[in-house]
Amino acid sequence: MENNYKSGFIAIIGRPNVGKSTFMNKVIGQKIAIMSDKPQTTRNKIQGVLTQSDAQFIFIDTPGIHKPKHRLGDFMVKIAENTLNEVDAVLFMINAEEGYGRGDQFIMDRLERVKSPVFLVVNKIDLVHPDKLLPLIELYKEKYDFEEIIPISALQGNNVTHLLEVLKNHLPEGPQFYPADQVTDHPERFIISELIREKVLHSTREEVPHSIAVVIENIEKRESNAIFIQAVIVTERKSQKGILIGKQGSMLKNIGKEARKDIEALLGSKVYLELWVKVQKDWRNKQSQLFEYGFRQDEY
Numbered sequence: 001m002e003n004n005y006k007s008g009f010i011a012i013i014g015r016p017n018v019g020k021s022t023f024m025n026k027v028i029g030q031k032i033a034i035m036s037d038k039p040q041t042t043r044n045k046i047q048g049v050l051t052q053s054d055a056q057f058i059f060i061d062t063p064g065i066h067k068p069k070h071r072l073g074d075f076m077v078k079i080a081e082n083t084l085n086e087v088d089a090v091l092f093m094i095n096a097e098e099g100y101g102r103g104d105q106f107i108m109d110r111l112e113r114v115k116s117p118v119f120l121v122v123n124k125i126d127l128v129h130p131d132k133l134l135p136l137i138e139l140y141k142e143k144y145d146f147e148e149i150i151p152i153s154a155l156q157g158n159n160v161t162h163l164l165e166v167l168k169n170h171l172p173e174g175p176q177f178y179p180a181d182q183v184t185d186h187p188e189r190f191i192i193s194e195l196i197r198e199k200v201l202h203s204t205r206e207e208v209p210h211s212i213a214v215v216i217e218n219i220e221k222r223e224s225n226a227i228f229i230q231a232v233i234v235t236e237r238k239s240q241k242g243i244l245i246g247k248q249g250s251m252l253k254n255i256g257k258e259a260r261k262d263i264e265a266l267l268g269s270k271v272y273l274e275l276w277v278k279v280q281k282d283w284r285n286k287q288s289q290l291f292e293y294g295f296r297q298d299e300y
């Protein structure tokens with residue numbers, strides 16, 4: 001890796017149909033594989049990775065930012081908000097052809113709490129006359145202090161290279177997280193690990209601190225479309241391991257049962273969830289924020 005290599009996580013948000021997928025496909029240059037073959041793929045977290053000689057962009061779809069419609073909704077909004085605060089940049093994409101709507105207001109309200117730099121991407125400029133574009137940009141400018149406002153056409157590619165350059169300038173120096181040829185990660189990994197973590201915190205109340213992490217070791221589709229998931233709950237102390245396992249494994253069993261129900265609702269498939277607990281002192285320092293994204297480290 002050369003010096004001053006830049007890398008970062010970039011969340012893409014926006015109302016449905018503004019062109020997020022089109023943009024990702026344009027940037028990554030090929031169709032992005034999505035693990036789930038369910039129609040509600042927009043619920044999943046899609047990562048597209050663009051690797052250049054001097055930078056790596058890791059794009060994250062954050063669909064939970066939309067108004068919650070189902071039981072998992074509030075939880076997803078919370079994940080989305082947390083995610084937005086952990087990324088290096090947020091791209092808020094709007095459709096130049098449409099006016100300012102309630103969906104945009106909902107997102108803008110969430111953005112008020114976001115500390116990461118937010119870029120307004122005005123997409124589909126090929127469909128509007130500049131006379132219409134400028135007032136729209138002014139309107140958004142008044143409502144939020146965007147880092148920059150960049151009009152593009154994701155479909156035709158206009159200004160997309162410029163957007164990437166602007167983004168690159170804002171990315172921190174960092175490692176190449178993914179191999180250059182890898183364009184996606186399992187999109188659901190992060191959400192699944194957060195669901196399990198939530199159940200752990202919920203079941204153990206105050207006894208186990210928030211310092212636990214959940215690492216998804218394996219997700220596999222098996223015959224009859226059942227999904228088999230292996231996950232490890234990482235704690236910092238032995239005593240916490242005992243609490244998590246519980247009497248004859250009762251606690252872990254309960255955590256597994258509750259988490260499985262939510263994961264099944266998320267994926268729309270039957271799920272087999274295998275959980276175990278591992279003690280690793282000081283994992284926080286060692287693994288840093290990668291855990292938060294559901295990364296699996298081989299040396300771990």
Ligand SMILES: Nc1nc2c(ncn2[C@@H]2O[C@H](COP(=O)(O)OP(=O)(O)OP(=O)(O)O)[C@@H](O)[C@H]2O)c(=O)[nH]1
Nearest residue numbers: 016017018019020021022042123124153154155156
């Ligand atoms: N004319 C024009 N059409 C575009 C542009 N970008 C996207 N579209 C079209 O807008 C429609 C929606 O695009 P998607 O990329 O699926 O939008 P999305 O935001 O990913 O939608 P969800 O997955 O529902 O959130 C498609 O028909 C695209 O071809 C653009 O720059 N110009």
